[in-house]
Amino acid sequence: MEKLHFYSKILVLVLSLSAAVEVAESAIGVNWGTISLHRLSPKNVVDLLKDNKIEKVKLFDADPDSLKALMGSGIQVMVGIPNEMLALLSSSASACDLWVAQNVSKYVVKGGIDALPLYSLWTLLNLESGCRYVAVGNEPFLTSYSGQFQSYVVPTMVNLQQSLAKANLGGTVKLVVPCNADAYVSNLPSQGAFRAELTQIMTQIVSFLNSNGSPFIVNIYPFLSMYGNSDFPQDYAFFEGTTHPVVDGPNTYYSAFDGNFDTLVSALSKLGYPQMPIVIGEVGWPTDGASGANLTAARVFNQGLVKNVLSNKGTPLRPGVPPMDVYLFSLLDEGAKSTLPGNFERHWGIFSFDGQAKYRLNLGNGYLKNAKEVKYLPSRWCVANPNRDLSTVASHFKLACNYADCTTLSYGGSCNNIGEKGNISYAFNSYYQVQKQNPRSCEFDGIGMITMLDPSIGDCRFLVGVTDEKSLGFRSDSGWVPSSALSRTAKEKDKILHINITIDVLIRRLVGVSMVIVEFFSGLVLMLAAAFATADSGAAGFVLAAAHEQVTRNAASSSHVRAIAKLLFLNISILEWMHQMPDMRWPIY
Template sequence: MLVPRFMLKKVAALLALMVVWSSSAPMVESAIGVNWGSLSFHRLKPSTVVDLLKDNKIQKVKLFDADPDSLRALKGSGIQVMVGIPNEMLTLLSSSAAASDLWVRQNISSYMGKGGVDIRYIAVGNEPFLTSYSGQFESYVLPAMQNLQQSLTKVNLAGYVKLVVPCNADAYESSLPSQGAFRPDLMQIMTPLVSFLNSNGSPFVVNIYPFLSLYENSDFPQDYAFFEGTTHAITDGANVYSNAFDGNLDTLVAALSKLGYPQMPIVIGEIGWPTDGAIGADLSAAKVFNQGLINHVLSNKGTPLRPGSPPMDIYLFSLLDEGAKSTLPGNFERHWGIFSFDGQAKYALNLGLGNRLLKNARNVEYLPSRWCVANPSRDLSDVANHMKLACSYADCTTLNYGGSCNGIGMKGNISYAFNSYYQTQMQNSQSCDFDGLGMVTFLDPSVGDCRFVVGVTDTSAASQPYRNWFIVWFLILLGVWVLFMI
């Protein structure tokens, strides 16, 4: 029987893609990855960040959107990628198969193939079941996943790219790990959602933050948050828990077991410890926590309910500090990075990936070594409004209680605020005026652990505004395209 030429072309293309995918088939061993967020006033070039990942032998990265600059930089890198879909896009993707098809074509299949991006997961929303969201995204998650799964099938990627839903640990609850169960208000959603994940070979992705447990509860035993042993171990029948991570993870295991999926693979989508912005958020604690976590996971010890079976993957939160993040949860939100905003390692950390220590970003281009500080010859008694303005556009979180710059005095606070704004404005001379209260200096005003930053020049202007406009314009494009198709 003769085969039409157009069919031969389709078969050939499919075979070529199968060869590419089979050569890098998903592995099942545990691995350490990182979250790469982009909400920064000083955003490094994506190519610089990808080089940083490769130099540190980091083979897995999780993105919070489908930023085209980041995806282009990841082409040919061999790094496995989880692409995120913001919660705000779930409504449209859940209601329109055409919008889902377009999103997959533009953000997934167009980047894949030989020499492309190795996309392994699509994160459908980010913690969409948080109690603080009051259920506004809950009804859209599963319909969006169903549409996206069909869209992946249409481009022959359904067997390779897995859909997941990063959940916060507040999705389940219990007094003891063995009694873990999903929140009652989520049961009608979690039952079909977990079934969907299981039927498509997807893991359950959860974000676990022992730091937040310690930060939000003054009665939480501090040593239980780490991996160095505790005097507050939790006994649960025959099982004893000496750290919050194992206890939290087994609570999820118990919750999944109650739904009939005791062996479902689990991925830790976010976990880490901040280095500034709150009491207990410092370099020493972050190093002890992250190194303890890595050693614990790579030991393959597992947990009492899953001995010898640690999570599939763990994505540290995060790769870089993000100075433009919301501080609503706390000032520490801008200081989760194992690297500072300019890709410089904050502390010694062995990721277990071949390098004993973190390697700094290479070839970072900084602005000139100059800073904006308070003018010592001027009366600074009426500077409150200027500081408020500066800190509304820049990051001043280290000045607050618990921050590394909290004790530098009034003039130091003013100088820090002025300089933070000055650097975000790429050292524009007018941005250091402040009605004559500011002046430019070539002497580094940093004091002890309080670092007065200098901005970078190899930056893309993308930060919070860029990310928001990227989402807005994509939604507009989707809407127009769907209307046209109808």
């Protein structure tokens, strides 16, 4: 009788959980990118997520520092695989096994709890809401890629699914493929269809997703629609109603988001999957760097989006069925991102690089809270010396902006109207902070000067960097800058001061397999570059070229991954030995 009573309780619990899943509201998550000049520590970021009750986060890679910080936090994680890795993973089952072991299994602990976590009861019941995702590529079908990654996606998914099954994670970790909205086309939502050249592969992918209980992930950006088309009605990009609605038969659309969403619904329906769950992988509004990218517009858009999604009203083609989840783009600004799409690309964060809320935004759990215990550099700035001739400043200005972030100075930016001297000071300070306030990084042939007075002007903020030791840049003279660099020419010193930024950005773009590889090559090449960056201007370039070749070769062959790991241990041993030599200054990354 007691056993029967126990089973009845379990049945009630299962039914209750099942009912909860059916009525579960959409969750608001965030994208956490790390292409930053001033990187907040992973612990700070995870604390920021927890303080703001953000329970889902999407990563663009498998950065071990981020995953370690997330482990046991209760935050559900979507781990990303960069597009550059797809060729390797599509052709090598052993590479997939290794990737899963290093980036998924490693963060699963006993009891079914992992970095997300995967709560054991939910895992046993195989409920979808308890699953962890692995994103296979990021927008691999983007038209600008010209099909570069297209043939690798499905084979990679097949290999990874087998690797997950070997690790006993096939039923709990779901594979997904984040797609850009340009994967489908139509003038009206009801006529939505995938691009002709994608029909076959999308049929395969959607069938795979459906078979494994995975959603379709799409990135929707009304801002980009408005930014790239002067005829696009601005009010249609938001959620406050429009004087230019789209009438599609019996349905009327008042926002670009709803229209875009239903275009995808129609495209999926044409493939035979009208009810496939949809997750919004990226959506947001930038706050700087372009006309229309500002704090007010970002607040109005993001608050309207949250209200729209959490209302559960759905869309004309899916009334009462909102997106399964929505990931805001993004959590933090990323000052080292490519500006090829536009200068706004570095300013999508709802928080600034240091975890400070940019505007009042309620994600459903109260207004945003700032990051705590952020460690800043001292309150000092580098500005243009008003008593010096600025006629030769152009080359210094260009140099500073090449290695720091000056996008707020562009048309429509928050610092666009601060004048010539203001522009110079902003560029100098941005570079100075990237270099961890190294006094020599404010020289600029005597044009720069250090001040303790905040030079910020109106809405134009002159930043102070954070002290996370894994951020890009050098410490001051007593730290990582090699003593031999201090007596070299300005050109040679510039070369050494820039070298670790160049190396880090280069390798991050070339390698997506693991931050272990990135850290090893960053440290190794930095030491070589500092040693060989002499009067010979081609020496540093030679080292960079060698690093490029070496990293490319290793990234293209899974047989070298273990060798790189072994070299890492050797590198660590060397660094530990160097740290035991207090009288010497070593160029340690």
